[in-house]
Amino acid sequence: MIGKIQHIYALTERGAKDLVKATLWTVAANLSLMLPVGLLIMALQDIIDALMSGGDPAAEIWSITALGAGLLVLIYIVHWFQYKALYIATYIESANRRIGLGEKLRQLPLSFFGQRDLSDLTATMMSDCSALEQAFSHFVPQLWGTIISTVLIAIGMLTMDWRMGLAVLWVLPVAFLLTAGSRWLQDRFGTRNFLAKRAATDSLQELLETVKDIKACNQKEKYLHGLDEKMDEAERATVRSELVTGTCVTSAQAFLKLGLATTVLVGVNLLVGGSLELATLLIYLIAASRLYDPISTTLANMAAVFSSQIKIQRMREIEQQPVQTGAKSYTLKNYDIAFDRVKFAYDQREGVLADVSFTARQGEVTALVGPSGGGKSTAAKLAARFWDVDGGRITLGGVDVSTVEPEALLKNYAIVFQDVVLFRDTVMENIRLGRRDASDQEVLAAARAAQCDTFVQKMPEGYQTMIGENGATLSGGERQRISIARALLKNAPVILLDEATASLDVENESAVQAALSGLVQDKTVLIIAHRMRTVMGADKVVVLVGGKVAEMGCPEDLVKKGGIFAHMVALQTQSQSWSLPGSTKERP
Numbered sequence: 227m228i229g230k231i232q233h234i235y236a237l238t239e240r241g242a243k244d245l246v247k248a249t250l251w252t253v254a255a256n257l258s259l260m261l262p263v264g265l266l267i268m269a270l271q272d273i274i275d276a277l278m279s280g281g282d283p284a285a286e287i288w289s290i291t292a293l294g295a296g297l298l299v300l301i302y303i304v305h306w307f308q309y310k311a312l313y314i315a316t317y318i319e320s321a322n323r324r325i326g327l328g329e330k331l332r333q334l335p336l337s338f339f340g341q342r343d344l345s346d347l348t349a350t351m352m353s354d355c356s357a358l359e360q361a362f363s364h365f366v367p368q369l370w371g372t373i374i375s376t377v378l379i380a381i382g383m384l385t386m387d388w389r390m391g392l393a394v395l396w397v398l399p400v401a402f403l404l405t406a407g408s409r410w411l412q413d414r415f416g417t418r419n420f421l422a423k424r425a426a427t428d429s430l431q432e433l434l435e436t437v438k439d440i441k442a443c444n445q446k447e448k449y450l451h452g453l454d455e456k457m458d459e460a461e462r463a464t465v466r467s468e469l470v471t472g473t474c475v476t477s478a479q480a481f482l483k484l485g486l487a488t489t490v491l492v493g494v495n496l497l498v499g500g501s502l503e504l505a506t507l508l509i510y511l512i513a514a515s516r517l518y519d520p521i522s523t524t525l526a527n528m529a530a531v532f533s534s535q536i537k538i539q540r541m542r543e544i545e546q547q548p549v550q551t552g553a554k555s556y557t558l559k560n561y562d563i564a565f566d567r568v569k570f571a572y573d574q575r576e577g578v579l580a581d582v583s584f585t586a587r588q589g590e591v592t593a594l595v596g597p598s599g600g601g602k603s604t605a606a607k608l609a610a611r612f613w614d615v616d617g618g619r620i621t622l623g624g625v626d627v628s629t630v631e632p633e634a635l636l637k638n639y640a641i642v643f644q645d646v647v648l649f650r651d652t653v654m655e656n657i658r659l660g661r662r663d664a665s666d667q668e669v670l671a672a673a674r675a676a677q678c679d680t681f682v683q684k685m686p687e688g689y690q691t692m693i694g695e696n697g698a699t700l701s702g703g704e705r706q707r708i709s710i711a712r713a714l715l716k717n718a719p720v721i722l723l724d725e726a727t728a729s730l731d732v733e734n735e736s737a738v739q740a741a742l743s744g745l746v747q748d749k750t751v752l753i754i755a756h757r758m759r760t761v762m763g764a765d766k767v768v769v770l771v772g773g774k775v776a777e778m779g780c781p782e783d784l785v786k787k788g789g790i791f792a793h794m795v796a797l798q799t800q801s802q803s804w805s806l807p808g809s810t811k812e813r814p
C-alpha cells in the first residue's frame with residue numbers, strides 16, 4: 227500500500243508512511259470531537275432521569291465536569307499528535323522533495339534542460355512544492371481522515387437507529403458524488419488556470435532577464451502589451467476556475483444542510499409515533515451538526531486536492547527522467563581525448579555533428595576552428611559528457627566517456643565557457659569554486675595568474691567584495707578572468723577553453739595566455755578560438771564545417787595547403803585593417 231501511495235502522490239517512502247500516520251491521527255481527531263456529544267448525552271440522560279425520579283439534577287455535576295475536563299485533555303493530546311503528524315512530517319517531506327528534485331536535476335543530462343523551460347522548472351521546484359506542501363498539510367490527510375471517520379461514525383449511527391442514521395447520512399454520498407462528478411470540470415478549468423498562470427510567470431521572468439535587449443530594440447511597448455495580455459488571461463482563467471469550483475462546492479455544501487432538515491422531520495415523526503425517545507433525537511441532531519462540519523470543509527478542499535494532481539504529475543515527470551550513470555572508478559591510460567566517428571543531434575531532426583573523428587593529445591594544444599554554428603562548442607561539451615553521443619564514441623585515455631559517471635569524469639576537466647556563470651558570493655569564493663579545498667593563498671595565486679588582481683584591488687573590499695547576481699556588476703573581460711582563475715585553480719589534466727579570452731583586450735589577453743601556457747604543460751588542451759593569433763600557437767587545428775571535419779593538421783601546414791583554414795586566416799588579416807566607412811580614418 228505504501229508503494230501505491232508513493233506512486234499516486236509522488237512521495238518518498240517516509241512521506242507515504244507519514245501520510246498514513248497523519249490520516250490515522252485525523253481519524254482519531256475527528257472521532258475525538260464526537261466524544262463531547264456522548265458526554266452531553268450522558269449528562270442530559272442523568273438530568274432527565276433525576277427530574278423524572280424527583281432527585282437532584284445537580285448531583286452528578288462533579289463527575290460530569292471531571293469527565294469533561296478529562297475529555298478536553300484527551301482531545302488536546304489527540305490534536306497535538308495530529309498536528310505533529312500533519313505539519314512537521316509534511317515539512318520534512320517537502321524539504322526532502324525539494325532536495326530530491328535538486329539531486330535529480332543535478333544528475334540529469336543537459337539535453338533535459340534544453341527541452342524544458344527553465345522558469346517552468348523553477349516554478350515546479352518552488353511554487354509547486356509549496357502548493358503540495360499545503361495540500362499535504364491541510365487537505366489530503368483531512369480528506370482521507372474525514373472519509374474514514376465518517377464511515378465509522380455512520381456505522382455507529384446506523385447500528386444505533388438505522389432510520390435516524392439514514393435521515394442524517396443520505397446527503398453524504400450525494401454531496402460527495404456532486405463534488406467528485408464535477409471533477410472533470412474542475413480539472414479542465416484548473417489545468418487551464420495553471421497553464422495561464424505559468425505562461426504569465428514565464429513571460430515575466432523572460433522580461434526581467436531580457437529587459438536590456440528589449441529596451442535596446444525599442445520593443446518595450448510591444449513586449450509589455452504581450453505580457454499584459456498574458457496577465458489578463460491568467461486573471462480570467464483564475465476567475466473562471468474559481469467560479470466553477472465555487473459553484474460545485476457550494477452546491478454540495480448546500481445539499482449537505484438538507485440533512486439537518488430530514489433529521490428533524492424524520493425524528494419528530496418517529497417521536498410523535500412513539501418509536502423514538504427525545505434523548506435519541508437530540509443525540510442525532512447534535513451528532514449531525516458535528517458530522518457535517520468537517521465534511522463541509524473537506525468538500526471545499528477537494529478542489530485543491532484535484533488541482534494538486536497536475537503538480538504531482540509534473541514532479542513525477544522530472545523524477546522519471548533517465549539520469550546519466552556510469553562507473554565511479556576507472557583507469558585511464560593517458561589523457562588523450564579521441565573522437566571516433568561521432569554523430570550527435572540536439573533534437574532528432576537536425577544533426578549537429580556527423581562522423582567526426584580526431585584526437586586531442588595529452589601535452590598538445592588542439593584548436594577547434596570553423597564558421598559559426600559548425601559544432602565546435604558542441605564537440606567540446608560532448609568531450610566532457612554534457613550530452614551522450616548518438617553514434618560513434620568519445621574516449622578519454624581509452625575509456626569511453628559514456629561509461630563513466632559524469633561527476634567522476636568531470637574531475638579531470640577544467641572548463642572555461644564563453645558564457646561565464648558567477649554566483650552571488652565574494653570574488654574569493656567565486657574563484658574557489660574551481661577547487662573547494664584550495665587555501666586563500668592558492669586562490670590568490672590563481673587570481674594573479676589570470677590577471678584578476680588589477681580590477682579586484684580596485685573593488686571596495688578586494689577579494690571579499692560580493693559580486694551581484696551572475697556578476698552583473700563586472701565587465702565581460704573581468705568575468706572571463708575570474709572564470710580562467712577558477713580553471714587555473716582546478717589545475718585539471720584536461721582543459722577545455724571555449725572562447726576563453728574572447729572578451730579580453732590585447733594586453734590582458736597576452737598576459738592571460740602566458741598564464742595559460744604555464745598551466746597547459748603536459749595537459750590535454752582543447753581550445754575554441756576565433757582569433758587566429760591564438761589558433762596559430764596550437765599544435766593541431768581541426769576545422770569543423772557544418773558538423774564535419776573539413777581539415778586537420780598543424781596550423782602552418784594548413785596555411786600552406788591554402789584551404790578553408792588558410793582562407794580564414796587571410797580573411798582575419800584583411801579584417802584587421804578594416805575601418806567603418808564613416809570613420810575619421812576614411813575621411814579625407
Ligand SMILES: Nc1ncnc2c1ncn2[C@@H]1O[C@H](COP(=O)(O)OP(=O)(O)OP(=O)(O)O)[C@@H](O)[C@H]1O
Binds near residue numbers: 578596598602605
Ligand atoms: N543547446 C542547444 N540546443 C539545440 N541546438 C543547439 C544547442 N546548442 C547549439 N545548438 C545548435 O547546434 C549547432 C552548433 O552549435 P555550436 O554552438 O556547437 O557551434 P559553434 O561552432 O561553437 O558556433 P559559434 O562559433 O558561433 O560558437 C548550431 O546550429 C546551434 O544552433
